[in-house]
Amino acid sequence: MKKPILKGIIFDLDGVLVHTDEMHYQAWKQIADRIGAAFNREINNRLRGVSRMESLEIILENAKPVSDAEKLILADEKNAAYKKFLETLSEEDVDGDVRMVLRELKNRGIKLAIGSSSKNARFILEQIKLTDFFDAISDGNNIQRSKPDPEVFLKAAEFLMLEPAECAVVEDAYAGIDAAVAGGFYSVGIGDASGYDRADMKIRRIAEVLNLVNP
Ligand code: B16
Numbered sequence: 001m002k003k004p005i006l007k008g009i010i011f012d013l014d015g016v017l018v019h020t021d022e023m024h025y026q027a028w029k030q031i032a033d034r035i036g037a038a039f040n041r042e043i044n045n046r047l048r049g050v051s052r053m054e055s056l057e058i059i060l061e062n063a064k065p066v067s068d069a070e071k072l073i074l075a076d077e078k079n080a081a082y083k084k085f086l087e088t089l090s091e092e093d094v095d096g097d098v099r100m101v102l103r104e105l106k107n108r109g110i111k112l113a114i115g116s117s118s119k120n121a122r123f124i125l126e127q128i129k130l131t132d133f134f135d136a137i138s139d140g141n142n143i144q145r146s147k148p149d150p151e152v153f154l155k156a157a158e159f160l161m162l163e164p165a166e167c168a169v170v171e172d173a174y175a176g177i178d179a180a181v182a183g184g185f186y187s188v189g190i191g192d193a194s195g196y197d198r199a200d201m202k203i204r205r206i207a208e209v210l211n212l213v214n215p
């Protein structure tokens with residue numbers, strides 16, 4: 001897609017603004033080890049942007065079958081372990097330049113939203129003290145379908161009262177780029193997704209987001 005004149009930018013959270021992805025990995029690893037499921041960072045990459053229950057299904061591909069009731073218990077256990085890690089998060093865990101970029105975008109009149117699959121997104125934003133930068137938060141609590149479905153970003157645009165074509169989505173997950181493309185957004189890949197062909201723009205550093213809008 002050709003770069004549009006942007007009025008809003010929707011940021012994914014985990015893997016873009018803060019590296020809770022390592023905490024997800026460590027929490028899932030505890031569960032996987034306990035149930036004897038093979039799990040490594042390559043499999044973990046498939047969990048990026050994917051909901052908690054869908055992540056569990058991916059992990060269970062390498063384990064003995066478990067009942068639906070046990071799946072709920074495993075997902076709760078993982079979330080409890082993950083939340084313990086989240087308790088340790090602070091402002092210092094935010095990626096370099098994030099605050100500068102968000103402040104500068106606001107100065108340039110751009111509306112900002114979060115588009116995250118996580119049900120813990122608001123807690124994370126409070127921990128890292130970024131909540132006040134955002135005009136809207138769309139997360140795992142207000143969607144039925146997770147990425148690669150565009151719902152989380154479509155809701156974010158709706159909350160900002162903007163059209164998808166007026167917004168860019170910044171994502172680290174292949175599933176997130178697929179969701180952005182499906183929703184008609186300008187897609188920006190960073191981190192893992194900086195090597196993904198479907199991203200309209202690929203960046204190495206968050207500061208490059210500023211190239212999307214005029215000073
Ligand atoms: P929770 P994002 C996603 O966050 C993570 O990338 C993904 O690994 C996780 O399973 C998902 O949130 C759900 O998280 O268990 O906290 O609800 O990248 O969309 O910000």
Ligand code: MG
Pocket residue numbers: 012013014015016048049171172173176
């Ligand atoms: Mg992410």
